[in-house]
Amino acid sequence: MKQNKNPLKKRKYRNGFWDWLCIIVLCAPAVLHLLIFWLGVQIETFELAFTNQFTMEKGWDNFAWAWKQIFSDVGNNNMGLAFRNTLTFFVMGMTLVPVTMFFAYLIYRKSIGYSFSRVTLYLPGAVGGIMLALLYANLMSSTGPVMEVVKDVTGNENMASLRFTDGMLYIMIFDIFVGIGGNLMIWLGSMARIPKELIEVGKLEGIGPFTEFRKVVLPLIWPTFVTMITLQVIGIFGATGSVLALTGGTNGTNTIAFWMYNMVLQGLTSEYGNVAAVGLIFTVFTIPLVVVGRWLMNRFGEEVEY
């Protein structure tokens, strides 16, 4: 009997030669990448974490060092501070999720000047965080226009830039400013998929924009909301804000992710083992969050049929 070569029909893998070749060719780049650059990096991370970089002996030395450091409050840029800063950026990121969603709804519901807002709020995504960070740094410098106004208002001519007086606040103002537009497109894309008829029915019933948001839009974009929140939760220890672009970790703005990046950037090969150990400890901390996250996604993240 002649075999049916239709790969789209649900059958038990009765693929012909060309079907298998197609599968292999299409999967090869991603699977090879996963094996070399994902699995390879995991193996290398464990190798580094369990190797003392001075004696090259295997053991738990790096973990012992890392565990002490995580709770240390010694020095200006200690790991305890980095941990607290990371949590601060995480809370900021979580807060931005619903705020961005509401901004997107205002634009979706055609608020005044919505076309302009839609394009301009995505500007940070287009022109790049580094450029806006440079503009912001100059605006906020001690001789910049913003500080001039602050100096005039407070009457303090010798006032230093916020970068030096409160580095975290300096970064957070910038991150909130540019972060609003960050996921705007994903929200707008999700809202654009809502069938117009549902919105029209609501309008005919005479419901206002806020009721429409609560009763029609939010339930339909709920899977996107759950996904965005869950991704924030599981990325908790990677939260780092614009530390690299704005302060380079100085003035009390170090974070865990920045510390790890900086160790490698500085070429401190002797610290690689410690970096890997710190990372693995935080990965273990993340596992309960991942379990909760998966449960959330499977329980509430299911696609709504419409």
Place this chain on the structure above:
Amino acid sequence: MAKRHLFRKGSRADNRLSEIKKNGALFNILGLIPLIWGTLFVLMILWGFGVSITDEDWYLDHPSSIIPLKLDFSNYQKAMEKFVFESYIDGELVKTNYFTLILNSFWFSFGMTATKMISTVFFAYAVARLHFPGRKFLYVFVVLQMMIPVYGQTAANYQLLDNLGLLDSPLFLLGQGAGHGMYFLIVYAFFRNLPTGYAEAAQIDGAGPFTVFFRVMLPQARPIIVSLSVMQFISAWNSYDVPLLYLPSYPTLSTALYLYKDNMFQLGLSTPTYFAGMLISIIPVAVLFLVFNKQIMNNISIGGMKG
């Protein structure tokens, strides 16, 4: 009494006005926040442009001025001449001029986009539409892999790239073809929801799996592929941390801008010249964004991630 209309009844402006009125005062007031927010971005960039065309000496005397009163457009020419990136590679001073920085930005961004998109689109289509053992496992694996962020990999990744000879070389791009992640989920969802009609018709006409993919399915996915490619290109163009760490001999414009931000004066660059160099660097991505912004906004959406 007949309702008075500011614009011709039934015209677009009239409909828009009645829509705004129906939204209510509170919604309209809240709706002004994104408008003001977006305006602040535009003002910020306009201020940057103002500084870039300000006379250097005048700027030194008036650093906090918002409106430039003495203009000098030659800052752009000076930026291209003076913007020379200096770095020490293996103890030797290496100078990279402005045009090489632009060239580096282009090949880095094109390479990152091409490797990522080819790998992602191929993989997402295979997992979404082809039947083979382990495809469900691959999907769940990709979702799980996104959900378990293993921290502290920078050092291991650096070491691995070094061992493979991909560090500080254009071959670095070979390692950037990750077919998983958020883009995978977007393309996967697209192919899953694509009707099978055209593909089945092609198969009845004798088309093989490659023909179905390249000539039937891929053209239908063009809008989403273009949108994601533009987003990836913009992201790569603006990336400064990746070239900074992995490609020190091939600085891009973003890397140079980042490294010069705190020591521009030592390199003989004034703030207006520096700003001019910075604004030239955003022209390619600004053009891409302006051309494709509607397409991007209409094609990107993610839903739930079950796995």
